[in-house]
Amino acid sequence: MRRSADKARSLKRKGVTDFQIKLITLLGLLILWETLSRLGYISPLSLPRPTRLASTLWDLSVYGFPTDITVWLHIRATMSRIVQGYLLATVVAIPLGLIIGRSYLLERGTNPIITFARSVATISLLPLAIAWFGVNELSRVLLIMYGAFWAILTNTIQGARSVDTNFINVGRMFGAKRSRIFFRVILPATLPRIFAGLKIALGISFMVIIGVEMIGTVEGLGALIQQARFFYKSDMAIDGTIFIGLLGLILSVLLDWVERLLLPWAVGLEEVKR
Amino acid sequence: MSTVDVKVDIAHVTKQFDAENPEQGLALADVSFGVRTNEFVAIVGRSGCGKSTMLNIIAGLLDPTEGEVLINGKPVKGPGLDRGMVFQHASLFPWLTAIENIEFGPRNLGVPKEKRRELAQGLIELVRLKGFEDKYPRELSGGMQQRVAIARAMAMDPEILLMDEPFGALDQLTREDMQHELLRIWESHKKTVLFVTHSIIESVYLSDRVLVFAPHPGSVRKEFSITLPRPRQKSSTEFMRYYEEIYEAIG
Amino acid sequence: MRTARLRQGLMASWSGFILLIVFWQLISSVLITDSSLFPGPVQVMRSTMQNLALARLLQHLGISLQRIGLGFAIGAVSGIILGVTCGWYRTLGSVLRTPIELVRPVPPLAWIPLAIIWLGLGESSKVFIIFLGAFFPVFTNTYKGMTTIEPNIIRSAQMLGLKGSRLLLRVVVPATLPDIATGIRVGWSYSFGCMVAAELIAAQSGLGYLIMHARELGITAIIVFGIVLIGVTNLITDYLIQELILKRKLRWHFLGTEQV
Numbered sequence: 001m002r003r004s005a006d007k008a009r010s011l012k013r014k015g016v017t018d019f020q021i022k023l024i025t026l027l028g029l030l031i032l033w034e035t036l037s038r039l040g041y042i043s044p045l046s047l048p049r050p051t052r053l054a055s056t057l058w059d060l061s062v063y064g065f066p067t068d069i070t071v072w073l074h075i076r077a078t079m080s081r082i083v084q085g086y087l088l089a090t091v092v093a094i095p096l097g098l099i100i101g102r103s104y105l106l107e108r109g110t111n112p113i114i115t116f117a118r119s120v121a122t123i124s125l126l127p128l129a130i131a132w133f134g135v136n137e138l139s140r141v142l143l144i145m146y147g148a149f150w151a152i153l154t155n156t157i158q159g160a161r162s163v164d165t166n167f168i169n170v171g172r173m174f175g176a177k178r179s180r181i182f183f184r185v186i187l188p189a190t191l192p193r194i195f196a197g198l199k200i201a202l203g204i205s206f207m208v209i210i211g212v213e214m215i216g217t218v219e220g221l222g223a224l225i226q227q228a229r230f231f232y233k234s235d236m237a238i239d240g241t242i243f244i245g246l247l248g249l250i251l252s253v254l255l256d257w258v259e260r261l262l263l264p265w266a267v268g269l270e271e272v273k274r
Numbered sequence: 275m276s277t278v279d280v281k282v283d284i285a286h287v288t289k290q291f292d293a294e295n296p297e298q299g300l301a302l303a304d305v306s307f308g309v310r311t312n313e314f315v316a317i318v319g320r321s322g323c324g325k326s327t328m329l330n331i332i333a334g335l336l337d338p339t340e341g342e343v344l345i346n347g348k349p350v351k352g353p354g355l356d357r358g359m360v361f362q363h364a365s366l367f368p369w370l371t372a373i374e375n376i377e378f379g380p381r382n383l384g385v386p387k388e389k390r391r392e393l394a395q396g397l398i399e400l401v402r403l404k405g406f407e408d409k410y411p412r413e414l415s416g417g418m419q420q421r422v423a424i425a426r427a428m429a430m431d432p433e434i435l436l437m438d439e440p441f442g443a444l445d446q447l448t449r450e451d452m453q454h455e456l457l458r459i460w461e462s463h464k465k466t467v468l469f470v471t472h473s474i475i476e477s478v479y480l481s482d483r484v485l486v487f488a489p490h491p492g493s494v495r496k497e498f499s500i501t502l503p504r505p506r507q508k509s510s511t512e513f514m515r516y517y518e519e520i521y522e523a524i525g
Numbered sequence: 526m527r528t529a530r531l532r533q534g535l536m537a538s539w540s541g542f543i544l545l546i547v548f549w550q551l552i553s554s555v556l557i558t559d560s561s562l563f564p565g566p567v568q569v570m571r572s573t574m575q576n577l578a579l580a581r582l583l584q585h586l587g588i589s590l591q592r593i594g595l596g597f598a599i600g601a602v603s604g605i606i607l608g609v610t611c612g613w614y615r616t617l618g619s620v621l622r623t624p625i626e627l628v629r630p631v632p633p634l635a636w637i638p639l640a641i642i643w644l645g646l647g648e649s650s651k652v653f654i655i656f657l658g659a660f661f662p663v664f665t666n667t668y669k670g671m672t673t674i675e676p677n678i679i680r681s682a683q684m685l686g687l688k689g690s691r692l693l694l695r696v697v698v699p700a701t702l703p704d705i706a707t708g709i710r711v712g713w714s715y716s717f718g719c720m721v722a723a724e725l726i727a728a729q730s731g732l733g734y735l736i737m738h739a740r741e742l743g744i745t746a747i748i749v750f751g752i753v754l755i756g757v758t759n760l761i762t763d764y765l766i767q768e769l770i771l772k773r774k775l776r777w778h779f780l781g782t783e784q785v
Contacts, residue, residue: 021619022626029624046643108534109541119763120756121721124733127740127748132562207632211722214637222635226726229638237638245631252630335680359684365677369699369777379685382695410777423681430685 048235053242056235065236066218066227071243077219078209078247081137085144086205093152094194100153101160102186114154122147122204123211135216140209147208148201155197159190195259202255206248221247281466282309282332282434286341289327289492301327303491304341311433314460314467316477316484319524324492325470329438332468333359345434358427359436363443365423366411372422373398373407379430397425400459417448424459434466441476453479457504474524478516479506486523496523564746569753572746582735586758589731592648593720596655601712603656604663605705612671612701613693625664633657633719637727651723651731658719663708670704671697703778713766717759732758 030050036042037049044052057071064070100106122143129139163186171185213222221244228236284307292299301324309315317325330336332343334353343350345357366375373394380390398407401421411419420440427435440456441449453476460467471477477484478500488495498520502512546566553565564572607625611618633654640650674697682696724733732755739747 018619021616022623025620025623026627104530104534105537109537112538112542113545116756116760119759120752121718121759123718123722123725124736124752124755126725127736128745128752131740131743131745131748207634207718210632211634211726214634214726225635225638229641232642234639234642237642241631241635241639244635245628248630248632333680333684335683353683353686353688355686357684359681361677361681363677364675365681367678367681367696367699369702378682382686382691412777426681427684 045232046234048238052235053239057239060236060239065224065233069219069224071224071240074219074221074224074240075243075247077223078213078221081140081144081209081213081220082205082251085141085209086148086202088141088145089148089152089201089205090198093149093197094156097153097156097194098160098187098190101157101190107157107161114150114157118150118154122208126212126215130216140212140217143212144205144209147204151201151204152194152197155200156190156194159193159197160186162193163189191263195255195263199252199255199259202251203248206251210244279310280308280344281311281313281346282468283344283347284308284328284332284341285344287328287331287338287343288340289324289331289336290339300491302331302338303493305493306341307485307494307497309466309468312464312466313483314469314481316469316471316481317487318471318474318477318484318520319487319495320489321472323487323489325487326438327492328487329359329436329468329470332434333357333436355430356432357434357436358430358432359438360420360423360427360440362439363416363419366419366426368411371408371410372403372414372418375411375422376426376429378426393429394425397428400428400463401425401455415448416444417452420444420452421455424456428459428463432465434468437467437469439471440469442471449476454505456480461504474517474520475508478513478520479508484516484520486520488525495525498523561743562745564749569746569749572744573750576744577747577750585730585732585735586754589720589724589733590758592651592724592731593655593716596652596720597659597713597716599652600656600659600716601663601709604660604708604712605667608664608667608705608708609671609693609698609701612668613697618668622668625661629661629665633661633715634722634726637723641727646727651720651728654723655716655719658715658717659712662711662715663705666704666708666711667701670701670708673704674700706778710763710766714759714763717762721755 033042033047034049034051037044037047042049048056059065060071062070064073100110125143125146126139129142133139133142167185167189171180209220210222213220214226217223218227221240225237225240225244228234228240284305287302287305288300289302290299291301305324305328317328319325327336331338332350334350334357345354367378370378373391376394376397377390380393385393395407398404401424403418403421403425406414406418411422414422423440441452444452457480467481469477469480481500484498484500485494486496486498487493498516500516502510502516506513550565550567553563553568607621611621636657637650637654640653644650644653678696678700679692682692687696720731721733724731725737726733728734732751736748736751736755739745739751
């Protein structure tokens with residue numbers, strides 16, 4: 001730590017970057033895994049070797065599991081649920097959040113409800129949704145919507161509440177009407193915080209849907225790995241899990257990209273806590 | 275300069291940061307100078323002239339690429355208790371109160387509780403922070419924080435005090451207060467001081483000698499001995515003359 | 526002037542809360558015909574007390590808390606230790622972080638099937654999921670804290686004679702504590718969600734199981750009760766962690782900030 005500035009520079013000089021270390025580690029781990037498995041140190045039943053995982057991946061893409069449901073269909077099912085629930089939540093939560101955020105009394109009045117609703121574990125609502133709507137897409141999409149809704153709402157409220165009054169005063173000085181101020185000043189100023197909420201909500205939606213798909217359906221990534229579990233097909237389960245991870249990664253990268261597009265001036269304002 | 279009394283000897287120090295970019299990365303090139311015991315030396319210069327780098331090398335926080343720093347004749351190999359340092363900002367331990375910050379060094383040496391509390395209390399009074407002992411850094415103003423920083427460095431009773439633009443983050447009035455305070459403390463607790471600043475006025479006001487550093491590469495361009503008696507009048511003609519000369523030397 | 530506004534706000538909060546309950550009761554008794562499917566607050570309490578023995582309820586609650594306590598403890602402790610290690614030894618950190626960063630995008634719930642294949646249907650598979658829920662936020666925040674300490678704090682400590690493990694334990698770790706605290710708070714709420722989900726999907730005991738089982742039995746009131754109970758437990762434990770543990774120990778960090 002003493003000469004950390006020096007040391008960091010000397011490492012760079014040797015051409016070894018952080019990324020390269022990670023890459024080498026990853027390859028090393030994969031090779032180790034494959035070797036140990038072939039030598040018989042790791043049971044192929046519980047932890048199939050990487051080459052086996054790759055061939056199963058092929059099976060999943062072409063033949064599917066359960067039969068005919070390829071991994072692409074699974075992904076499509078999961079995505080469609082996420083998109084529907086997430087969009088529904090966004091469309092309601094953002095306007096509502098902006099309205100509540102601009103009124104002190106409304107914010108205080110809704111605060112207990114929101115605090116409580118947020119602390120309800122979204123997935124615990126699944127049995128209730130099933131009781132009311134049955135085991136179908138509606139229940140699943142509603143659950144996603146619930147999970148995403150509160151995160152977007154609370155962040156939008158926070159964002160609307162904390163708009164720098166200087167901005168608003170400047171708008172007033174330019175003689176803008178209330179509605180103009182709203183759309184041209186308050187909304188853009190709130191956007192970074194709204195995006196923070198959107199990102200968190202996406203993460204939540206993703207987690208919720210995986211859990212929801214493990215109950216009562218055979219289509220969807222969550223369902224895939226659950227089915228794999230029932231049949232003790234650990235290779236499929238691992239492949240499915242990898243797909244889930246990749247999908248999650250892609251979704252968050254996508255959202256980051258959209259944010260950079262819309263808000264080039266505010267990227268990175270809010271820290272992700274996960 | 276007499277070779278008999280050289281407390282700190284900087285001998286042909288070169289510091290290269292970026293080997294691939296020799297011109298950009300050469301922070302210091304063949305810098306040599308000496309500091310006498312209990313002398314107050316200021317280092318001034320534009321941003322990027324290597325003055326902070328120089329101070330960090332003397333402190334032992336950085337190693338020179340070439341050359342060495344000798345203290346009392348012995349080369350510097352890393353931070354040591356013979357040198358204390360005060361940074362510009364954000365250096366106090368936020369989880370400790372003012373007095374606990376000051377006690378930190380002695381505590382690490384194993385000094386027993388009563389003794390170090392006594393020592394710290396004395397220093398609190400020296401820097402005129404009585405009543406604020408149990409405040410956390412977050413509760414203190416910038417000037418107060420720097421007083422604590424000075425007291426904390428003094429708690430180890432170092433022979434040499436290194437100060438890297440300690441008042442740079444303060445507003446003008448507080449800054450002038452702190453300059454008086456520093457002189458007062460220095461006059462009662464004599465130490466060898468190396469003070470980096472970009473304020474010429476500050477350097478002339480405080481020091482016995484001003485070293486003007488120039489950038490690209492960092493080196494001592496000129497040296498000035500300030501022979502005015504203290505306390506100095508910033509408005510006096512002699513003061514102004516020093517100011518002009520140093521300003522010109524900086525270029 | 527200010528206190529009048531605060532009082533108004535408080536009244537608004539209470540009104541909102543009471544309105545909700547009243548609304549709930551109204552809808553269930555007036556609008557919906559089949560009251561067993563949409564029980565009002567009164568019905569929920571009555572039905573639950575009729576069909577669920579207090580002892581059983583407490584048993585399920587206890588099991589849930591035990592699971593989350595254990596999973597969280599293991600997750601948080603390992604998250605802190607690994608976070609500190611990776612932050613202190615950077616090269617080792619790059620190596621260790623590779624598998625961690627690879628696993629992180631996978632939601633803990635997605636590990637349930639594999640956990641069951643590997644660990645069976647017993648307690649360990651559920652504790653494992655909860656552990657994952659706690660580990661990643663704690664690790665990430667601890668690591669972030671370790672790598673974003675003010676450099677002058679480290680330098681000052683070095684000038685005061687500290688190095689090696691002393692520097693780590695007496696300076697670096699205390700400086701990281703606020704970030705560790707954030708990680709703990711987030712980790713707890715993730716753990717909680719994981720516990721509920723794991724119990725819903727793959728358990729024979731606990732609050733999650735209770736709700737699922739109630740649906741099988743067709744007693745909607747208990748489902749609602751369970752949902753509310755989970756929510757309330759979440760709130761209470763969150764409050765406990767925040768106020769009692771964190772704010773006390775980290776007074777120095779929160780001073781001067783009205784809201785965390």
